[in-house]
Amino acid sequence: MMTQSDSVSPYPEPANGRGENANPPLQQAQGKGLPAFDEDKPLLSASGVSKFYGSRIGCEDVSIDIWPGEVLAVVGESGSGKTTLLNCISTRLMPTTGTVTYRMRDGHIRDLYRMGEAERRFLMRTDWGFVHQNPADGLRMTVSAGANVGERLMATGARHYGDIRATAGDWLGRVEIAEDRIDDQPRAFSGGMRQRLQIARNLVTGPRLVFMDEPTGGLDVSVQARLLDLLRGLVTDLGLAVVVVTHDLAVARLLSHRMVVMKDGRVIETGLTDRVLDDPRAPYTQLLVSSILQA
Amino acid sequence: MTTQPAELATYNFAYLDEQTKRMIRRAILKAIAIPGYQVPFASREMPMPYGWGTGGVQVTASIIGPDDTLKVIDQGADDTTNAVSIRAFFAKVAEVNTTTSTADATIIQTRHRIPEEKLVEGQILVYQVPIPEPLRFLEPRETETRKMHALEDYGLMHVKLYEDIARNGHIATTYAYPVKIKGRYVMDPSPTPKFDNPKMDQSEALQLFGAGREKRIYAVPPYTSVVSLDFEDFPFEVNRFDQPCALCGAEGVYLDEVVLDDRGGRMFACSDTDHCEKRRAAGHKGSMASEGAAT
Numbered sequence: 001m002m003t004q005s006d007s008v009s010p011y012p013e014p015a016n017g018r019g020e021n022a023n024p025p026l027q028q029a030q031g032k033g034l035p036a037f038d039e040d041k042p043l044l045s046a047s048g049v050s051k052f053y054g055s056r057i058g059c060e061d062v063s064i065d066i067w068p069g070e071v072l073a074v075v076g077e078s079g080s081g082k083t084t085l086l087n088c089i090s091t092r093l094m095p096t097t098g099t100v101t102y103r104m105r106d107g108h109i110r111d112l113y114r115m116g117e118a119e120r121r122f123l124m125r126t127d128w129g130f131v132h133q134n135p136a137d138g139l140r141m142t143v144s145a146g147a148n149v150g151e152r153l154m155a156t157g158a159r160h161y162g163d164i165r166a167t168a169g170d171w172l173g174r175v176e177i178a179e180d181r182i183d184d185q186p187r188a189f190s191g192g193m194r195q196r197l198q199i200a201r202n203l204v205t206g207p208r209l210v211f212m213d214e215p216t217g218g219l220d221v222s223v224q225a226r227l228l229d230l231l232r233g234l235v236t237d238l239g240l241a242v243v244v245v246t247h248d249l250a251v252a253r254l255l256s257h258r259m260v261v262m263k264d265g266r267v268i269e270t271g272l273t274d275r276v277l278d279d280p281r282a283p284y285t286q287l288l289v290s291s292i293l294q295a
Numbered sequence: 296m297t298t299q300p301a302e303l304a305t306y307n308f309a310y311l312d313e314q315t316k317r318m319i320r321r322a323i324l325k326a327i328a329i330p331g332y333q334v335p336f337a338s339r340e341m342p343m344p345y346g347w348g349t350g351g352v353q354v355t356a357s358i359i360g361p362d363d364t365l366k367v368i369d370q371g372a373d374d375t376t377n378a379v380s381i382r383a384f385f386a387k388v389a390e391v392n393t394t395t396s397t398a399d400a401t402i403i404q405t406r407h408r409i410p411e412e413k414l415v416e417g418q419i420l421v422y423q424v425p426i427p428e429p430l431r432f433l434e435p436r437e438t439e440t441r442k443m444h445a446l447e448d449y450g451l452m453h454v455k456l457y458e459d460i461a462r463n464g465h466i467a468t469t470y471a472y473p474v475k476i477k478g479r480y481v482m483d484p485s486p487t488p489k490f491d492n493p494k495m496d497q498s499e500a501l502q503l504f505g506a507g508r509e510k511r512i513y514a515v516p517p518y519t520s521v522v523s524l525d526f527e528d529f530p531f532e533v534n535r536f537d538q539p540c541a542l543c544g545a546e547g548v549y550l551d552e553v554v555l556d557d558r559g560g561r562m563f564a565c566s567d568t569d570h571c572e573k574r575r576a577a578g579h580k581g582s583m584a585s586e587g588a589a590t
Contacts, residue, residue, distance in 0.1 A: 118446040125450075140454070147457045154457065155450025161460055161526040183461045 041103060043068045043209055043241050046089045049098035051081075057265040058084035062098075064260060064267070068208065071235055071242040073256035073273065075249060075288070081265035082245045083213055089243070090130060090211045091120055105208070125152050129202030129210035133217045135194035138201070139186045145172060145197055146182040152205045171200040175230060192223035196230065203234065212244040216251055228254050249292055253277055261285045309356040309389040315339055319357035319512070323503060326514035331476030332444070333427050338510040342384075347377060348406060349507025351423035352384070355404050358419060358503070359385065364392045366400035371408040371549065371566035378406075395569050407470070409491040411548050411570040414500035416517065422485045424506040427513060429473045429483035449481050452524055460529055469534060475522045476515055484521075490533045490549045495521040540565045541583040543574035 042065035051058035059081035066072055074082045087093035089100050091112050100112045105127065112120065124130070132138040139148050149168035150158070158164050169179050175196040177189075186194050195215065202210060215231065216224040232255060235242055246252055252259055252273060259276045261269040261284070269282040280286045307313065315337075322336035341349040359365065365385050369378040373395040381404060382393045394400050397412040404421040414420060430440045433451045443449065452473050459467045472489035476482050484495060485504060495502060495515060502515040515521060525531040539546045541562040548570065550563040562583050565571035575584065 117442075118448075121446060121448060143454055143458050144461050146461055147454045150457055151450055151454050154453035155448065159453070159525075159527050161457065162528050164457065165461075 041109075042066055044089060044100065044102050044243075045109075046100045047098060049085065049088050049095045049100065051084050051088050051093065052096045057081070059088065059262070059265040062088075062262075062267050064089075064270070066209065066241050066243060068241055069239045070258060071240075071244065071256040073252035073259045074243065074245045074262060075247065075252050075259060076262035077288070078247060080262040082247075082262055084265070085262065086211055086213055086243060086245045090128070091124065092130075102209075122156075125155055126205045127207050127209065129199075129207045131195075131198055131202055131210065131212040131215050133214035135186065135191070135198045138198045139194060141186050144183045144185055145177065145189070148186065148197060149201050149204050152201065156205065167204060168200075171204050172197075174234070175200040176226075190223075192219055192227060195219065195227060199231070199234070203238065203240075206238070207240070209241045209243070212242060214246055214248075215244065216246070216248065224251075231255060249277060249289065261288065306388050308361075309359050309385070310342075311339065311353065311356045315353075316357040319353055322512045323354065323357065323514065326503070326512050327501070327516050329480070330515055330519050331480030331482040331513060333511040333513045335510055336512050338507045341507065343380075345508040346425060348381060348404070348423035350505030350509075350512070351404050351406070351421050351507075352381060352505075353507060354421045354503050354505035354512060355381075355385065355402060356389075358421075359389055359391060359402055361389070361391065363401045364394050364399055366394050366397065366403045366569075367405075368403065368408060368410065368567075368569075369406045371410070371551070372568045374568060396573075397567075397569050407486050407488075408549070408566060409487060409494045411545075411565070411567045413494075414498060416499045418500040420498075420500050420502045422487075422502065422504045424483070424485040424504045424511070425508070426471075427483055427485075427504065427506040427509050427511040429471075429481050444480060447479065449475075452481055453526070456524060456526065456529075460526070466525065466529055466531075472531075473524050475524060477519050478522075481524070482513060482515075488534060488549055489523065489531075492521070492523045492531070493533060497521075536563060538563055539581060540571060540574075541581040543571045543579045543584070544581040545571070545574055545579065 044066040047063045049062045050060045062085055064072070074085060076082050084093065088095040094113065101109050102112055103109050130138065140151070146165055146168040149171050150164040153164050153167060165182070169182055172179055172182060177193055177196055186197055189197060216227055219227060228251060234240070244251070244255055256273045259271060259273045260267050261276065261282065263284045269276060269280070269285045276285060277289055280289045319336055322334045326332065326334045338350065339353060341352055343349060343352070355365070365382060366373070367378040367382045369375040372378060385391055386393050397403065397410040400418065402419045402421060403410065404423070406423045409420065428440055430443060430451060433455055434440050434443065443451070456466055456468070468489065470488050471483050471486045472492055473481055474484055474492060474495065484492060497518055497520065498515070499517055501517050504513045523531040536550045540548060540550055542564045545565055549566045551566045553562050553564055555561055
């Protein structure tokens with residue numbers, strides 16, 4: 001078992017705690033003299049992933065690849081296994097069968113479920129992010145916004161209060177939260193602000209892959225639109241790979257490059273977002289697309 | 296064991312039965328072998344309520360022998376109810392010699408202070424601990440805190456210190472100040488003032504911690520590094536007092552504030568009564584010491 005997080009060399013030293021961490025990981029990898037980042041290989045690869053809850057199916061025989069810098073939307077009605085799939089590939093839920101591999105920053109491909117827990121946790125808080133639908137699940141509601149953003153930095157060894165605070169302030173600015181709210185608790189924030197804070201908290205270590213579970217769920221449309229706008233900007237600027245689970249096809253169209261349509265735990269259609277939405281092939285996808293209310 | 300006086304026939308030596316002492320000694324040995332690690336043990340009911348030092352009493356009962364000399368302090372004082380009662384308890388059930396002199400004691404059971412006088416090799420300091428888990432107020436789940444200790448996942452501890460600085464401008468934790476033992480486990484030094492933290496570092500005496508209600512024992516072996524957590528730009532500092540002890544004139548010791556009347560009159564006196572008395576006996580005199588002092 002890994003005992004010292006420091007001994008995991010593939011990661012750039014996060015201890016300086018500055019905003020530069022947020023550089024696209026591609027540059028960091030090259031700057032460190034690591035093998036050049038290979039854009040032709042998937043970042044995360046799931047094959048034959050199934051999850052059964054007893055005799056019920058969570059998801060069945062799902063194989064998907066996520067390439068660096070791409071946004072993949074997983075859509076489908078509720079109960080179709082979207083969230084189960086997301087949890088399975090983000091190591092939050094052990095799949096019944098199937099493997100999930102991830103290309104680490106040093107270029108090695110690792111089986112996520114064969115890693116030690118310490119290593120997996122370290123991966124989750126440095127190279128990954130997870131944005132929950134309910135911000136209360138992803139935030140510490142009783143500590144200040146600054147500490148929420150700074151937690152990952154402190155967990156990876158940052159020990160300079162001024163630097164941590166400066167980075168947190170910088171990130172609050174990037175997600176359009178006024179800097180004078182840095183010492184407020186998220187309890188005092190609106191739903192949209194909480195969600196943006198959660199995003200800042202996840203992106204502060206400059207992850208390469210972010211999982212999002214209905215990031216706009218429960219927000220009213222104008223707040224949704226601003227959040228999507230923000231997400232789109234961040235994803236492009238940082239070159240993030242994102243897996244976003246949503247039941248909202250509009251969110252998928254706006255955010256994603258590629259789309260996976262799920263029904264009853266199985267993937268029934270995949271393709272470029274525009275293609276799937278404009279020319280759906282599977283009957284269920286056609287039904288789904290035609291169910292959008294025309295304004 | 297030793298011969299029992301007739302009137303104590305119902306008690307085993309030092310109150311606990313031999314099997315219990317054996318179990319506690321095992322836990323103590325394990326705790327010494329893994330400095331700072333909380334070892335679960337089968338805490339017994341003691342003839343005193345939880346919160347009055349049941350953990351410390353069990354540890355003391357397990358290590359005490361007929362040749363030991365016991366000192367018990369409560370917030371530094373030898374003459375408070377708790378200290379007097381526990382001393383009387385062991386004088387009765389173990390027939391050991393008791394003392395109030397730090398230098399003469401082989402075992403010192405303490406509630407929330409470390410004596411001012413430097414402890415030496417061969418002495419054992421037994422702490423009474425109410426809540427052994429330093430992460431408890433940050434993470435309520437025991438399963439999770441145990442995992443965090445196992446994986447050395449201590450980012451959360453610094454989140455607490457960050458919050459302190461963000462709210463108060465300095466680290467406002469003044470007691471139960473978290474320490475890292477031998478570069479590995481984060482430990483709660485029991486609610487001792489942080490003034491005493493530096494005394495734990497490289498201490499010549501063995502330090503044992505017993506939490507009766509929480510059923511945990513942990514230890515700091517002699518000559519072990521004990522580092523108080525801090526930030527680079529907000530280093531650990533001990534409390535300072537701007538006046539010497541009013542009775543013995545000692546500086547650089549921990550003082551208690553004593554309210555004298557209802558018109559704002561107050562004095563600061565040594566919290567360690569033994570230290571104060573010895574100094575007064577040696578002729579030191581504070582500003583408020585009465586003539587013919589050294590009672």
